[in-house]
Amino acid sequence: DIQMTQFPSTLSASVGDRVTITCRASQGISRWLAWYQQKPGKAPKLLISKASTLESGVPSRFSGNGSETEFTLSITALQPDDFATYYCQQYNNYMWTFGQGTKVDIK
Amino acid sequence: EVKLVESGGGLVQPGGSLRLSCAASGFTLSSNSMNWVRQAPGKGLEWLAYISNRGSLTFYADSVKGRFTISRDDAKNSLYLQMNSLRVEDTAIYYCARGYASGPPTGHWGQGSLVTVSS
Numbered sequence: 001d002i003q004m005t006q007f008p009s010t011l012s013a014s015v016g017d018r019v020t021i022t023c024r025a026s027q028g029i030s031r032w033l034a035w036y037q038q039k040p041g042k043a044p045k046l047l048i049s050k051a052s053t054l055e056s057g058v059p060s061r062f063s064g065n066g067s068e069t070e071f072t073l074s075i076t077a078l079q080p081d082d083f084a085t086y087y088c089q090q091y092n093n094y095m096w097t098f099g100q101g102t103k104v105d106i107k
Numbered sequence: 108e109v110k111l112v113e114s115g116g117g118l119v120q121p122g123g124s125l126r127l128s129c130a131a132s133g134f135t136l137s138s139n140s141m142n143w144v145r146q147a148p149g150k151g152l153e154w155l156a157y158i159s160n161r162g163s164l165t166f167y168a169d170s171v172k173g174r175f176t177i178s179r180d181d182a183k184n185s186l187y188l189q190m191n192s193l194r195v196e197d198t199a200i201y202y203c204a205r206g207y208a209s210g211p212p213t214g215h216w217g218q219g220s221l222v223t224v225s226s
Contacts, residue, residue, distance in 0.1 A: 001169075032211070034211075034212055036152075038152075043202055043216040043217065043218055043219060044152065044202075044216060045214070046212060046213075046214030049211065049212070049214070055214060087151065087152055089152075089212065091206075091210060091211050091212060093210070094140070094157045094159075094164070094166050094210050095154065095157065095166050095168070096142065096144075096154040096157070096212070097154060098144075098151060098152040098153065098154065099151075100151050101151040101152070
């Protein structure tokens with residue numbers, strides 16, 4: 001099974017900051033990686049697929065990068081609506097795996 | 108509009124069974140693979156099960172293999188998760204999530220159904 005290690009688990013930041021979240025796969029997954037945003041009481045929202053493809057309607061301050069085993073999600077100029085928990089997800093095979101999540105909270 | 112609506116959750120005793128349903132609308136269910144994902148209270152996301160677009164292929168997470176069964180009825184536009192031998196640690200919100208025929212996520216999730224396993 002492919003394991004996903006995501007860090008940091010918590011990130012304290014201010015509005016306007018640039019933040020970066022990292023996700024590492026236990027084996028190469030090409031670019032079969034997605035990033036989600038989840039807010040309390042809500043289902044996860046897909047932000048990025050194929051490591052760097054922004055989903056429709058997602059602000060351009062979100063960006064994804066990486067391949068094989070190392071991936072990053074960056075948010076430039078953090079907005080109040082961005083304080084949430086973020087998850088990476090690999091879908092290299094039919095058995096998805098999620099990272100442990102990164103909570104971005106207000107400093 | 109694509110819509111996924113889970114139902115069937117509730118309170119069940121350890122060792123009991125429950126069947127979750129996921130009603131799909133706004134797309135042709137038979138063209139998509141489907142998944143179940145859960146989230147325990149205050150915890151992260153855990154993928155549980157996959158079923159191919161024709162129902163011929165299924166995969167399960169080790170944590171539920173042998174206890175849970177994913178199935179689909181495309182004629183009823185519905186996905187199911189039969190959960191047997193439930194444990195306290197199965198307490199979670201259960202989501203159905205749509206995938207492309209080849210497996211990648213489409214980004215469509217239901218609102219979730221809460222399953223509580225407690226005596």
